[in-house]
Structures are given as structure tokens and as C-alpha cells.
Amino acid sequence: QSVLTQPPSASGTPGQRVTISCSGSTSNIGKNPVFWYQQFPGAAPKLLIYRSNQRPSGVPDRISGSKSDTSASLAISGLRSEDEADYYCAARDDRLGGPVFGGGTKLTVL
Amino acid sequence: EVQLVQSGAEVKKPGESLTISCQGSGNRFITNWIAWVRQMPGKGLEWMGMIFPDDSDTRYSPSFQGQVSMSVDKAISTAYLRWSSLKASDTAMYYCATLMGSSAWFDPWGQGTLVTVSS
Numbered sequence: 001q002s003v004l005t006q007p008p009s010a011s012g013t014p015g016q017r018v019t020i021s022c023s024g025s026t027s028n029i030g031k032n033p034v035f036w037y038q039q040f041p042g043a044a045p046k047l048l049i050y051r052s053n054q055r056p057s058g059v060p061d062r063i064s065g066s067k068s069d070t071s072a073s074l075a076i077s078g079l080r081s082e083d084e085a086d087y088y089c090a091a092r093d094d095r096l097g098g099p100v101f102g103g104g105t106k107l108t109v110l
Numbered sequence: 111e112v113q114l115v116q117s118g119a120e121v122k123k124p125g126e127s128l129t130i131s132c133q134g135s136g137n138r139f140i141t142n143w144i145a146w147v148r149q150m151p152g153k154g155l156e157w158m159g160m161i162f163p164d165d166s167d168t169r170y171s172p173s174f175q176g177q178v179s180m181s182v183d184k185a186i187s188t189a190y191l192r193w194s195s196l197k198a199s200d201t202a203m204y205y206c207a208t209l210m211g212s213s214a215w216f217d218p219w220g221q222g223t224l225v226t227v228s229s
Contacts, residue, residue, distance in 0.1 A: 044219040090214035099214035104154040
């Protein structure tokens with residue numbers, strides 16, 4: 001059971017906007033920034049969002065992150081077939097003394 | 111920027127020992143934490159621990175303390191993950207990644223090393 005809670009699946013049609021939630025607690029998301037990772041089958045994860053809402057270079061601006069209290073969200077607008085992947089949230093947990101991940105959300109583009 | 115290249119896939123028997131490696135390029139290797147992350151088949155990501163190459167300071171996740179050991183040879187910019195006695199439940203993909211400070215900022219990642227433990 002993961003420390004951070006994500007829905008196991010999400011879906012949308014091309015062009016739609018989808019959001020993926022990530023719920024934590026005061027020892028992790030409540031105190032620390034959230035990071036999001038995208039993972040395609042057979043590939044290593046890739047950083048998608050850092051410090052809750054910042055995009056690394058190369059990540060399109062139709063992808064955004066937000067955080068409020070002990071929860072965070074990843075939003076993908078203008079959904080494309082190439083967005084079909086697994087998405088993981090992560091944050092440092094001050095009680096653990098290290099990072100924790102959500103269980104991952106499989107995004108399907110219908 | 112640091113790039114991380116991991117050693118190749120391994121097939122081992124229960125009880126055997128194993129060391130996998132993660133070699134970095136770029137002069138930032140020794141001044142950032144190198145983390146190890148496990149992904150069991152069909153499952154999510156789990157932080158195992160991390161090592162700071164410059165002084166070998168090592169921190170383990172409680173879930174992995176005593177199960178694995180981490181080391182580094184900063185002269186060749188290589189971090190290692192070692193098992194002394196493998197179990198079938200160690201079958202997984204293992205990733206190394208640069209971890210920025212006290213955060214969950216993993217970037218970049220190695221390509222992964224698949225470890226299969228089977229009799």
C-alpha cells in the first residue's frame with residue numbers, strides 16, 4: 001500500500017482534459033513539493049512536473065501540476081494518444097526521511 | 111548534466127549474491143544523491159535508499175534496510191546495489207536515479223536493470 005494515494009486508472013478521449021489526483025498527509029504533501037513522473041511500458045520513468053507546478057524544458061504547457069494542502073493534481077489538456085502512459089506522484093515524507101510514491105495511475109486515451 | 115547507465119539484465123538462483131551497477135557521466139555525479147528505485151512486475155515505484163557519492167553517506171528506506179547494501183566508487187562515478195542472498199521476491203526492475211537534495215526530485219534516471227530470481 002502506497003503512502004500517497006492515486007486512482008489506479010483514468011481515461012479520456014482525444015482533445016479532452018483529464019486530471020489525476022494524488023492524496024497524502026501533513027508529513028509529505030502537506031509540507032513538501034510534489035513531483036510527477038510519466039512512464040511508458042518498458043521504459044524508465046521521466047520527470048514531468050517538479051516543485052508541484054514547474055515543467056522541465058521539453059514538457060508541453062498543456063501539462064500542469066497543482067497542490068493544495070495535502071493533495072496534488074496533474075492535469076493534461078488537449079489529450080493525445082501519446083499521453084497514454086502510467087503517471088506517478090511523489091513527495092518527500094518527513095517521517096520516513098525520504099521520498100514516497102503514489103501507486104500510479106494508468107491513463108488510457110479512448 | 112549527469113547521465114546514468116546501468117548494468118545489464120541478470121538471471122540468478124535463490125540464495126545467490128548479486129551486485130548491479132549504475133555509472134554516471136558528468137562532473138555532477140559526486141555532488142548529488144544517487145537513489146535506487148524498485149519496480150516489481152506490474153507494480154509501482156518504491157524508493158529503496160540513496161547514497162551520496164562524495165562521502166558515501168547512505169540512507170535506506172525502512173522497507174529495504176538489511177535487505178540490500180549500497181556502495182559507490184567515486185573514482186569511476188559508479189554506484190552499486192548489492193544482495194547477499196537473493197529471494198524470488200527480489201525479481202524486479204531496478205532503477206538508479208539522481209535525487210536532488212531532500213526532495214522527491216529524481217532526474218535523470220538510468221535505463222533500469224531487470225533482475226530475475228528463479229530456481
